[in-house]
Amino acid sequence: AQTVTQSQPEMSVQEAETVTLSCTYDTSESDYYLFWYKQPPSRQMILVIRQEAYKQQNATENRFSVNFQKAAKSFSLKISDSQLGDAAMYFCAYKVDKIIFGKGTRLHILP
Amino acid sequence: DAGVTQSPTHLIKTRGQQVTLRCSPKSGHDTVSWYQQALGQGPQFIFQYYEEEERQRGNFPDRFSGHQFPNYSSELNVNALLLGDSALYLCASSLVSGHYTDTQYFGPGTRLTVL
Numbered sequence: 613a614q615t616v617t618q619s620q621p622e623m624s625v626q627e628a629e630t631v632t633l634s635c636t637y638d639t640s641e642s643d644y645y646l647f648w649y650k651q652p653p654s655r656q657m658i659l660v661i662r663q664e665a666y667k668q669q670n671a672t673e674n675r676f677s678v679n680f681q682k683a684a685k686s687f688s689l690k691i692s693d694s695q696l697g698d699a700a701m702y703f704c705a706y707k708v709d710k711i712i713f714g715k716g717t718r719l720h721i722l723p
Numbered sequence: 724d725a726g727v728t729q730s731p732t733h734l735i736k737t738r739g740q741q742v743t744l745r746c747s748p749k750s751g752h753d754t755v756s757w758y759q760q761a762l763g764q765g766p767q768f769i770f771q772y773y774e775e776e777e778r779q780r781g782n783f784p785d786r787f788s789g790h791q792f793p794n795y796s797s798e799l800n801v802n803a804l805l806l807g808d809s810a811l812y813l814c815a816s817s818l819v820s821g822h823y824t825d826t827q828y829f830g831p832g833t834r835l836t837v838l
Contacts, residue, residue: 655811657829703765710779713765
């Protein structure tokens with residue numbers, strides 16, 4: 613069965629510091645997509661970053677980057693220069709045909 | 724460019740009733756997926772519609788049904804509501820690209836409360 617595990621239910625980081633959110637997944641597929649979505653209190657699920665499994669290069673979007681380790685089935689998200697607006701639930705997700713989400717990590721930004 | 728829209732924002736129903744939720748996809752998108760997000764959990768896939776047909780389905784009972792219209796908008800219907808159906812219902816749209824759908828963009832959700 614395809615599963616996505618986020619082992620950190622909550623994390624806190626000081627404003628302007630760097631934080632890494634962990635995600636592991638289980639699959640027998642070789643071709644798939646991985647995503648990090650952000651869900652602020654407004655509830656809108658916002659795409660943060662996307663990685664195609666066939667690409668070895670780690671995806672980067674401004675202050676957000678991933679560490680994709682395909683053999684280890686690991687897909688962590690690094691947020692640099694954390695800002696107050698980064699406070700939200702972060703969901704790791706895996707997709708072949710449908711999206712499977714992890715349970716999320718709530719990120720607090722400390723001023 | 725309008726994003727994904729959903730209506731209504733909030734809804735309160737009683738057990739046994741039926742409910743219909745609506746979704747309009749992002750401009751240019753042809754595929755709509757529905758998710759149920761219980762409090763404190765990640766979204767769970769209900770089903771996906773493409774070309775007005777149910778393309779895939781998650782592990783949800785037949786009480787959950789849907790429809791897609793020629794303009795790509797979609798409805799989610801839930802019959803015989805249970806207390807456990809209380810959740811945030813998210814709609815996501817995407818564009819079919821070859822065998823797979825591309826990145827999904829989510830709407831703001833409909834909060835359903837069943838009393």
